[in-house]
Amino acid sequence: MDFDLPPSQKDHQLPMILNLLGDEDLVEEFTWDADQAMEFLGIKRSRLTQISGKELRVARIRRDRYLRPVYREADVRDYQEWTRATATHQSSSRAIEQAIDSLDDRFSDLFVVLQEKLQQFEDRSSGLLRQQLHRLDSNLQRPLKALNGGREDLEILLQRSQEDQKKALELHRLQIEALQKTQAEVQDIRGLFSSFHQDLRTLIVAQNQLRKECSEIQEALLQNRLDQQRVAAQQWQEMRGEIQTLQAQNETILEWQKQQILKPEIPSPIRRQPFVRHQPCKVPKRWQRTPITI
Secondary structure (H helix, E strand, C coil): CHHHCCHHHHCCCCCCEEEECCCCHHHHCEEEEHHHHHHHHCCCHHHHHHHECCCECEEEEEECCEEEEEEEHHHHHHHHHHHHHHHHHHHHHHHHHHHHHHHHHHHHHHHHHHHHHHHHHHHHHHHHHHHHHHHHHHHHHHHHHCHHHCHHHHHHHHHHHHHHHHHHHHHHHHHHHHHHHHHHHHHHHHHHHHHHHHHHHHHHHHHHHHHHHHHHHHHHHHHHHHHHHHHHHHHHHHHHHHHHHHHHHHHHHHHHHHHHHHCCCCCCCCCCCCCCCCCCCCCCHHHCCCCCCC
């Protein structure tokens, strides 16, 4: 089922168990050791070992010549929220089911008590009716015995017996009406209890649906937050690459300036005047000597 694990633990891009060498980018995310995870979750080491790799993502990295378990803060916090929400939903569902079972038991006990009361009422009514009939029989037997005593006395006794019989029948009719009315009220109460029971069942179904929708919304929010963290991490990686490129360029420029400062200054060569060839001057003829011939 989808809600059997925290949403962050269902990230298919990361396995539940990772083996890190120390030079991966994920090392910066796994910053919690086992002691911090146990203190935050409030569990013992045996329980942490039991859930590591199954319900809680764990990474193993070599520290102090041993492989140590490390955890992500986001995974630990999501596991705590998941366990807290699951425990709350389970406790509320269990409380509602217990309340329904208790109501069922009370309704059953109430029905049994009502049936017993009705049976007692019916038995008492039957007993009273039998007493009245027995009294009528005794009253009828008296005029038969006093038949020889006089006709007037016989008529009086017969009239009294008829009146007693009418009273007994009227009492029996009233008892039957009261019994029917009580049975109708019991049926109304039974229908009310059944409707209340159905409403509770509907409430449980609605609560389960709401819990599923809340789980889906929580998963969507967590996935959105993970996407934002992934985008932010990617942007940070790109920014860090650009910063490293700029630092390399600055170091190159500083090195070139340092070389320019430390380079000895070479004197510029002396520029010579260009050689100009002079033409021999012409001597005027009057100044020229006449050659002497011998």
